[in-house]
Amino acid sequence: MTASFMDLVDVTIVNIAIPSIQESTGASFSAVQWVTGGYALAFAIGLITGGRLGDIHGRKRLFLIGMGGFTLASALCGLAGGAEMLVAMRILQGGTAALMVPQVLSIIHATFPAEERGKVFGLFGAVVGLGAVTGPLIGALLTEWDLFGLGWRPIFLINLPVGVAGLLLGRVFIGESKAERALKLDLVGVVLASAALLMLIYPLTHGREAGWPLWGHLVMAGSVPVFALFVAYERVKERRDGSPLVELSLFRVRSFAAGIGVQLTFGVVSGIFFLVWTLYMQLGLGWSPLKAGATGIPFSIAISVAAGLSVQQLVPRFGRKVLQAGALVMGLGVLLYIGEAERYGTGIAPWQMALPLVVMGAGMGLIVAPITDSVLAEVPKEHAGSASGLINTVNQVGLALGLGLVSVAFFGAIPAAAPSVGDAFGAAFVHAMWWVLGVLAVVFLLMFALPARRSAGAGSVDGTGSVDGTGSVDGTGAAPGAADAASSERPSEPVLV
Missing domain, CATH: 4.10.860 (DNA Excision Repair, Uvrb; Chain A)
Incomplete structure (x- = not known):
């Protein structure tokens, strides 16, 4: 969880400090793009390989190597003397994150039994939501405080104590696991x-x-x-x-294939919304980094609360319907945000954004916590690293697609004849939110491909399991204790696959 939080904060913390970085280093616009894009590119490309290396050489070992490298790269980013070195170290940081992050889900999958995994993934979902929204807030505080006259550098140096603590705790508390049969890269x-x-x-x-x-x-x-x-x-x-490198047989497992599709489209939603939201507040409304960052607090709290409720109480009772309800609730929040933005224009206040952000955050929390368990539920432990790398890669590809669509959904909608920058950005924000709503509708429809519930034995696979053409998992090619999920449901213990 420490590693996941550190990675997510690092991804989001940089955006808020871009103006300070540009002013301090004299970086060109292209270099500034690489500060953010270089990390994402190296991260996305290395994820599948990083996950597979964990299967082969040991997940704990790769986790510690990745965390150590990530911490070192963070220090070098903070000490960078110019834009070129900063870009190079951000690429290194993304590459080491690709070794560290896939091990998080695979270690959880290999460590906890199926009946406990939902609660752990609920905590993981809460950390995801917390990291995604608190990153800009932390970045705003560190940038405005200008600690020791270091300007933007503390946004990277803050990873040092967190990374060292994660290394020490990881060595003590994480157990080693790897694929039981010999694999080659x-x-x-x-x-x-x-x-x-x-x-x-x-x-x-x-x-x-x-x-x-x-x-x-x-x-x-x-x-x-x-x-x-x-x-x-x-x-x-x-x-x-x-x-x-990728176990193609995993895609015959219905829960995995459907969950991957949901992850991809939901990544597009996140890619569009978070970038457009930041541009709207800081450039359109002229808010300071701290004011923009603080506005996201209700969103963060709502995600954390909803994530905990979804896996511990709602999913065991209602299964797939919880994720679909999350997409609908998030869509309602988008509609509320559109209404607020159109009603108040450039005079909108942070408290007027609170209601739509809480509703959107609650919807997102209902999705981000159980979806991970949905994708990994029937994956054999020996392929957990490969599957985890795929999940993260697909999410990153979705984010990249969303960021690419921002040029159409947001920048392409800025009116040339608007009376002010604020009005132009406000109109473009509303246009982009309609795009978000459209992609959420696709997410909702794709969720119908997820199994409604899973059998009590599903997911209790071990390293000797294999995936057959029917999507069942165990050494004999059948789901433990059942011929298939449909005939073996236990209504008293329904859990989403």
Whole structure:
């Protein structure tokens, strides 16, 4: 949880300090883009490989290596003498995060029995919500306080004590786990997956800055055949030695395949909303970083409360309907926000945003906590790292897609003849929120593909389990204690797959 919080805060804390970084280092707009985009790019590309390395060499070992590297890279970011070094260290930081973060979910999956996992993932969901929203607030405070005259540097240096504490506690309390059968790192798969993700994410991240050139569209289109080549090679690799980078058989498990689709589209929602929201408050309304950061507190609290309720009380009773209710509640919050923004215009106050943010946060909390358990519920422990890396990668790809769509949903909607910057950004914000609402509708519909509930035995797989074509998991190819989920439901203990 410490590692997850540190990573999430680091992702969000930088945006709020961009003006200070630009002023201090004299960085160009392109360099500033790389400060944020370089991290995301290295993180997304390395996630699947990082997860697989944990399966092969030990999840605790890779977790500690990743956390140590992340802490060191954070220190180097804080000590960077110029924009070039800062960008390089941010890329290093993203790469080490890709070693650390996938182990979090796989260690949880391998450590806790199925009946306890829901509560743990509930805590994980609360940490996700807390980190995503408190990052800007912490960044605003550290930037405005200008501790010891260091300006923006404490936003990176704050990771040092947290990282050291995580390393010490991790060595003592985390147990080692790895795949029970010998696996090998699929180097060709690493190259193909990295190339395909780079071809997709790089133009999305920097296309708007470059004016959406033709090469960007061609590169994104070229990522499709590279992805297809990657899938074909993974099938060959599976038949040859059983050590592919991605276990394609996982996609035959209904809960995994459907959950991955939900993660991707929900990542698009997050990518659009959080960036547009920050731009709207700071550039459109002219709020200080601290005022903008503090406005997100109700959102953070609502996510944490709803995440705890969803996995501990609601999901065991209502299953998939809890996630669908979360999408509907979040959509209601978006509609309320649209109404408030149109009613008050540039005179809107933070307290007037509180109600829509609480409603949106409650909806998001109902989704982010149980969805992780939904995706990993039937994944064999020996493939937990690979599956965890896929979950995080898909989420990052969704975020990148959302950030790319911001150029259309937000910047493309800024009226040229608006009477003021505030009015222009306000109109663009409302336009982007309609996009968020549309993608949420897609998320809601995709959730119908999730199994309504799972059997009491589902998810209680061990390292000897395998995934067969029906999506059942255990050594014999059948769900433990049942022929299939539909015939083995126990109404007294319904749990979402």
